[in-house]
Amino acid sequence: MTLSGSNIKAVVCTDVCKSYEKVPALRNISFTVEQGEIFGVIGPDGAGKSTLFRVLTTLLLADSGTASVEGMNVVKGYKEIRKNVGYMPGRFSLYQDLTVEENLKIFATLFHTTIEENYYLIKDIYSQIEPFKTRRAGALSGGMKQKLALSCALIHKPSILFLDEPTTGIDPVSRKELWEMLRKLKSQGITIVVSTPYMDEASLCDRIALIRDGEFMKIDTPKGIISGFRKELWAVRGSNMSALIGHLREVDGVVTCFAFGDNHHITVDNTILTKEILRSRLEEKGHNEIIIEKIEAGIEDCFMELANR
Amino acid sequence: MRQFLVFVQKEFYHIFRDRWTTLILLVLPIVMIILFGFGITTEIRNTKFAVYDPSRDIATQGIVNKLETSEYFSLDRYVTSPNEIEPLFRDGEIGFVVVLGENFYENLLHTGNAKIQLIADGTDPNTASTLTSYATILLSSYQQELTGTAGGTIPYQIKTEVRLLYNPSLKSAYNIVPGIMGMILMLICALMTSVSIAREKELGTMELLLVSPMKPILIILSKLVPYFTISIINYITILLLSVFVLKVPIAGSLVLLSALSLLFIFVSLSIGILISSLVEKQIVALLISGMILMMPAVFLSGLMFPIESMPVVLQWISHILPVKWFIIAVRNVMIKGLGFSSIIREVLILTGMAAVIITLSLKKFKYRLE
Structure with missing residues (x-):
């Protein structure tokens, strides 16, 4: 059927729009996903990621625009698409009152296959939760739930996987493991479309789309997106971080200022502002222990910069 | 499959x-x-009743016996004056009171006009009407027996007969x-x-x-x-x-x-x-x-x-x-x-x-x- 290496694009999406009542959820979304790549859709909650996934998995009809998965139209070819895709919704959607093994069996049966037949596909993931296979799914930890959900989405050997926020709400170790598994699945030729609100996961994708308010702001490789960031970026730290952010925004030459964990990231107009001027300005306001460094932009800086245009 | x-x-x-x-x-x-x-259940079983009987003759005895021997009712007490009736209902212990007229048997034999009054608590109309209809059935069956034993001495009387289809015992x-x-x-x-x-x-x-x-x-x-x-x-x-x-x-x-x-x-x-x-x-x-x-x-x-x-x-x-x-x-x-x-x-x-x-x-x- 649809093999990686064939010249059919895994996903083609053209001008897709979708509104709920009158609130637009997707505006003119256009992109393509190549066979065998990991395509990340990155943006905050409420940006429209889940809606996009539901349109692509034939669960929702777009108001306008067209989309196809593995060469099949999401409206006319929905039955074919449903046979070939693996879908993992954003919310844990397995049967909590059934055991791990029963859940997997049900999803295998749903796709006319058995656990044994495709065990090799899920072995790496499933072997980690197999010791708990008689435990009810509802009693699993967040990370194990996601591994089970991924196993269930994989059990029928789909050619393309749609994973809606697979790493949300799970611990950092499990997150890391999950991404390692995605790399392995990619090496087996499975196309993966994955969404995440975590900007730090962007670099793990082959290509990413930054989504905000239902719009794709930019589609590129993670490196391409970072190299598109041309502003001067500084990280600033001080003894009183909460007061610092307001004072930074008052300084002439500071274009944007956002809190990023331990630091505040500011983009500056370096024709009028130098580190020395900034330091003295902040000292006038009573700040001390000030550290100012020039840094390389990350995906999140790019996202904020794009969002502010 | x-x-x-x-x-x-x-x-x-x-x-x-x-x-x-x-x-x-x-x-x-x-x-x-x-x-x-x-x-x-709306069935009646062993409901207590009281009797005010100024006559105390064989007819009234027969009526009380008839009621008491049925599985529906049991005699609680006799009251000696009509004034005692209302307090009984206030206590809520009894279902109904049978008030018999004076010189009951005499009246029944000679004038054919003996009076019985059934008093029930109307605040629960369903129960009250069920109780009184049960009692009425028993009374009329007694009357029938009486007609049989007394031969032709009692004038022709209109009997009420209620037959309950399909659910004879209600x-x-x-x-x-x-x-x-x-x-x-x-x-x-x-x-x-x-x-x-x-x-x-x-x-x-x-x-x-x-x-x-x-x-x-x-x-x-x-x-x-x-x-x-x-x-x-x-x-x-x-x-x-x-x-x-x-x-x-x-x-x-x-x-x-x-x-x-x-x-x-x-x-x-x-x-x-x-x-x-x-x-x-x-x-x-x-x-x-x-x-x-x-x-x-x-x-x-x-x-x-x-x-x-x-x-x-x-x-x-x-x-x-x-x-x-x-x-x-x-x-x-x-x-x-x-x-x-x-x-x-x-x-x-x-x-x-x-x-x-x-x-x-x-x-x-x-x-x-x-």
């Missing part, structure tokens, strides 16, 4: 792993039959069994089915099931099988309980009764599917089934109050309830022992309802999320 069986099995797991669901499905019918059959279970049957089958088929489908939607599993090669209609059918099976079990339980515990015999054909019940189960299941295709949340499915199906089913189906004594508007509403027609038909077959010809109208109405509801729910069924 294997797909279908695994899904039926899954549905049974859902039912039996939730203790409350199991309890509701299997124990509730038994509890309801026993509660309604024994506890909430057992309320006769009325309640068809009602309970309708309620239970409705509850399990319509309510549980709609809630279980709504649960798949609410928990998001429906989303996963839709993105698969399985036909949505098979998903729904696999959900019906367990509830259908459980309905059959409940139907048998109710019949066994009513025959052996409540002593309500099946007067008509068991085959006809079962066929009728299958038809009703079918209607109820289709209502369950229709509700679930309209709602997204379990609680909404529960409220719709509960408020729109169960409540009217209890009140408008004639289970508790006679439909004839309701306002016309409510009578009209009661016509659209499948359970009403089912109860009428079950009464005809099970209690009255009538044949198929007596329930043709009910069967046609139920069949029509099933056709309409199935068509509607198939049209409303969504194979996407909206």
